[in-house]
Amino acid sequence: MTVEINSCPCGSEEVSRNGQTRHGKQNYKCRECGRQFVLNPAWKAITKEQQELIQRMLLERISQAGIARVLQVSEDTVQRYVNARAVVVKKQVSRSTKPKKRLNVQMDELWSCVDNKGNQQWVWLALDAQTREIVGVHIGDSSAVSALALWNSMPPVYRQCAVIYTDHWSAYDSVLPSKRHYSVDKDSGCTSYIERFNCTLRQRVSRLVRKSLSFSKKLENHLAAIWSFVHHYNASLQL
The missing domain is CATH 3.30.420.10 (Ribonuclease H-like superfamily/Ribonuclease H)
Structure with a gap:
């Protein structure tokens, strides 16, 4: 069965029902690009502004659970950001240039x-x-x-x-x-x-x-x- 839902990022209206998610929501699939999605998803990717805010809050001794409550995102979302950040953080000191002296x-x-x-x-x-x-x-x-x-x-x-x-x-x-x-x-x-x-x-x-x-x-x-x-x-x- 094909339904007209103009929600696929590719702009196609050729969308069909494709079972349910593990949370019981109706899952849809685009016939043209193959993307699967749900309407009004509870999970949304955090923005760049939210990422910068998370980083600043982590530097102020705010717990990850506290950050999730402030930003109204899931703790898993904050944890994923922390895990991704841990991979790229530089593990070498950056300091000003010093002349050879005592x-x-x-x-x-x-x-x-x-x-x-x-x-x-x-x-x-x-x-x-x-x-x-x-x-x-x-x-x-x-x-x-x-x-x-x-x-x-x-x-x-x-x-x-x-x-x-x-x-x-x-x-x-x-x-x-x-x-x-x-x-x-x-x-x-x-x-x-x-x-x-x-x-x-x-x-x-x-x-x-x-x-x-x-x-x-x-x-x-x-x-x-x-x-x-x-x-x-x-x-x-x-x-």
Whole structure:
């Protein structure tokens, strides 16, 4: 049976009924282009403006369920956007160009987890004390292997010229150049900027709040959330 429904994107009126969807709605099929569709679908693709709004809300510690309620879209729609974003987010620091001179870097590590507390993911960070930029990031375990990965994530000029201040975590001692590395107490003030950034990171990324229902279930999304905020933070320093 053919019905006249001028709803197919191709403009054809040669549309026939084609069974029902799993939600019980009448399904239609265009005889000319072969497209299947329903009238007044409950699901609609999010617009570019909504995508930008989702990204801004994710940077303000709003949960995915909260975003879905605000935008009046399904949580699955928000999750699909987050999953797609995780694939394309750049996992390398963007920072301003530095000349070869003495640079001061502060390093620290931040505990987090994925899916459960047994799956620990430590966030290792390096910050330029002069510009406040994040110049190195690694997410992994708490071993010297991760400390080395953080060291390698920094641009060459920092590895060649920077004086580095850390806490007394032993993993740093086996990796950082001994003549340019200083282990200090918190009350020294030499790691105050990176410790303050850790607080900012926890406040702005809901996945890092200790007592929260917004924890990550996928490592890829966990990494993307942290990297997205780092890029946003560094970009805001240039304004």
